[in-house]
Amino acid sequence: MLIYGFVFSLLERSWNPFSLTGLYLFVTMVIAYGFVGLADDIVQWAAARYWKLSSRLTVRPGNLFIIVASTAFSRVFGILPGLMFGSPEAFDIDQTALKNRRTENALLRIAAGVLFLILFAAWLPTTLTALILRVSLPEFFLVLIGGLESFLLLIFAVTVQNIFLQMLALPNTFGQALARWNKPVWAIGFLAATFLFLHTLLNPRGDLSKALASTNMLFFLITIFLFLVFTVFVWMFFLIANAVTKDPVVYPPGYPAAALAAKKPTFWIWGLLIAIVALCLCLIVIAVVVVFALQWIKPIF
Numbered sequence: 001m002l003i004y005g006f007v008f009s010l011l012e013r014s015w016n017p018f019s020l021t022g023l024y025l026f027v028t029m030v031i032a033y034g035f036v037g038l039a040d041d042i043v044q045w046a047a048a049r050y051w052k053l054s055s056r057l058t059v060r061p062g063n064l065f066i067i068v069a070s071t072a073f074s075r076v077f078g079i080l081p082g083l084m085f086g087s088p089e090a091f092d093i094d095q096t097a098l099k100n101r102r103t104e105n106a107l108l109r110i111a112a113g114v115l116f117l118i119l120f121a122a123w124l125p126t127t128l129t130a131l132i133l134r135v136s137l138p139e140f141f142l143v144l145i146g147g148l149e150s151f152l153l154l155i156f157a158v159t160v161q162n163i164f165l166q167m168l169a170l171p172n173t174f175g176q177a178l179a180r181w182n183k184p185v186w187a188i189g190f191l192a193a194t195f196l197f198l199h200t201l202l203n204p205r206g207d208l209s210k211a212l213a214s215t216n217m218l219f220f221l222i223t224i225f226l227f228l229v230f231t232v233f234v235w236m237f238f239l240i241a242n243a244v245t246k247d248p249v250v251y252p253p254g255y256p257a258a259a260l261a262a263k264k265p266t267f268w269i270w271g272l273l274i275a276i277v278a279l280c281l282c283l284i285v286i287a288v289v290v291v292f293a294l295q296w297i298k299p300i301f
Helices: 002-009 020-050 061-077 101-132 139-166 174-181 183-202 208-213 215-244 267-300
Strands: 055-059 089-093
Touching: 002 020, 002 061, 020 055, 020 089, 020 101, 020 139, 055 061, 101 139, 101 174, 139 183, 174 183, 215 267
Parallel strands: none
Antiparallel strands: 055 089
């Protein structure tokens, strides 16, 4: 949670950790991105331990490196909202326990319940704070109420992001469990989560045209697109590589093994990987050129 708070605080260029404002920002990021971001994993871990299932919470160093690198990229190029690819935390549970589908679904229902509870607990009080801010009160109280409202809205936005990621129906998510149960219901929920996510992220002020005209937002969307393209290429690479690579045949004891087959050359796989990396790098260069061209053209018009 402290890593989350530190990484996201770095996105604010004027952040001073030794000031009262800087400390408030750090604590806010720790709670909003750290605690809320880990809430579903924490409750699943607690439930698994209560049910005497072997489980643990851990950190994946590779994912942590990707997170720090993507956030540093956002800081250097001034991308707002910032980019953070990956999730460092991991909820690991004994896979033999998950062979019981009821146990897996129960854990996912608990995670979904906690996320939606946090979502409404953060959003509902903002209706009251919005009314209070319209009343003539001393400046000190208005600043406190405004800070509380921004903190609640930040928690709301982070929770919306987590729900959207869960509804992508990736493995071990309640979106996947919902899709297994009823695909039309999952599709409706996914569309609702997508609309809420895009409205919260891209259009918080209610003017989508101005939001999309922002250079930072264009840079953000281009980066997301390139990341998705890279992900598809990696998926295709392993799909092709696994299709042509035969699993070793395991013979029972005493069974005469077949003669060793000649090893097929795999240089083409490395060539495919190099081509994918080169194509992704070219796309990144093109995207950067487009963004800087837009920055140069905008003042002219």
